[in-house]
Amino acid sequence: MPQTPLTVAELSEAELLKRIFPRLVLSAEHSAAVLLGPGDDAAVVNVPDGRTVISIDTQVQDQDFRLQWNNGYRTTGYDVGWKAAAQNLSDINAMGASATSLVVSLTMPAATPVDWVEDLADGLAAAIGKLGAGSCSVAGGDLGRGGELSVTVAVLGTLNGGQPVLRSGAVAGDTLAIAGNAGQAAAGLALLESNHPAESLAPDLRLFLDLQCRPEPPLDAGPLARSEGATAMMDISDGLVRDGTRLAIASDVVLDLDPARLKLLATPLQPAAGLLGADPLAWVLGGGEDHGLLATFPAGIQLPAGFTGIGSVQARGANEPAGVKIAGRPADSVGWDHFAD
Structure with missing residues (x-):
């Protein structure tokens, strides 16, 4: 018989974070702006030119994505993680800036499979790397329980000495x-x-x-x-x-x-x-x-x-x-x- 997937309700927050953090560790060149990453109460982020470009966006289940679409496609955690990164990185891009760090808040039902959450972390990391956000890293985040899946990403960026394009x-x-x-x-x-x-x-x-x-x-x-x-x-x-x-x-x-x-x-x-x-x-x-x-x-x-x-x-x-x-x-x-x- 197929095994019942492990759910987030069966793990403590610390146990779940232990599964997520290793998936968000990017190469050293991605982490130059993050002086202190996940693990403390807050992250410490370098501001390269003294100014910070910041944006925030949220994806909510059944509003911005569906777990099961009409044509049978099942939305993976990887999909949601990738899109959460991409749409926020795009806002920084639109100012003529480059992203340096981001933080993530995930709210989820107790029955959410743990592997879905792990896939979300993989999607976040993959989008940052494959889309070319070479100076960006995940600096931290938050986990919470709720009635539906909701992912919020706040991203910081730098203008590298230039002026924003409005x-x-x-x-x-x-x-x-x-x-x-x-x-x-x-x-x-x-x-x-x-x-x-x-x-x-x-x-x-x-x-x-x-x-x-x-x-x-x-x-x-x-x-x-x-x-x-x-x-x-x-x-x-x-x-x-x-x-x-x-x-x-x-x-x-x-x-x-x-x-x-x-x-x-x-x-x-x-x-x-x-x-x-x-x-x-x-x-x-x-x-x-x-x-x-x-x-x-x-x-x-x-x-x-x-x-x-x-x-x-x-x-x-x-x-x-x-x-x-x-x-x-x-x-x-x-x-x-x-x-x-």
Whole structure:
């Protein structure tokens, strides 16, 4: 008979931590900013240039992920750990900064299998290493019991002597560009919600599912964009149009998207769209969990490696609101709202 999985209720907090800590020990070059890591009441973290960039985000079961999806896919602890790291590292990236350390809070039901928690630690460590956050390390965290799984990560970063790139710096005449994927995680979410079994998906479709569960933000693009003169930048977490509107409002401008460039972004999504009878352009405009970067650059400069131009920044008319247009017409894709959707 199969063995019943060991649950967190069968271990003390100290015993569970003994299983987690070794999985979070990264190589020495990842730990330079952490002067004192897990084991004490608080961590001690070095601040390389005297300023700290900080962000925090939470994933909650059945709100941000499901343990069992409609198409049969089971979310692993590795998935949740990876995504928890990726989405927070992406926020630091969007400021033009590099992550230096993070802390993690995990709340879980008593029946949570211990190996799920161990997988979460593995996912955190793997994302930090494989996504290229070479100066980052897990500095500590907290464990608690609750009615549902909830993972919160707070991440610290450094600007390495530079200035942060804000949402409010775009000016008329700038080029609008994107780094990373657009719409692929949204295609993956649609596949998870579909009736097409995960194990039957062809590799080109399975890729989208994987990018929803384990996004790959372009962590080298943020600091590079800052150094190359980006005027405004933000992480696309809630959709190109919704987040673009936020940038436009902050800068008091209009972002005008180029339909031809949007079509190029939608082309790789055609296999999933054909299977599901969906519009790939809607995924490009409304899907955000790829955690790509939206940035603006002064007109005439060569875009940094990894960035693709998708439109322009325009001054808004006297009676025109700041926002996003497509070929001069208001965009109607709204993207993700954590409270309305």
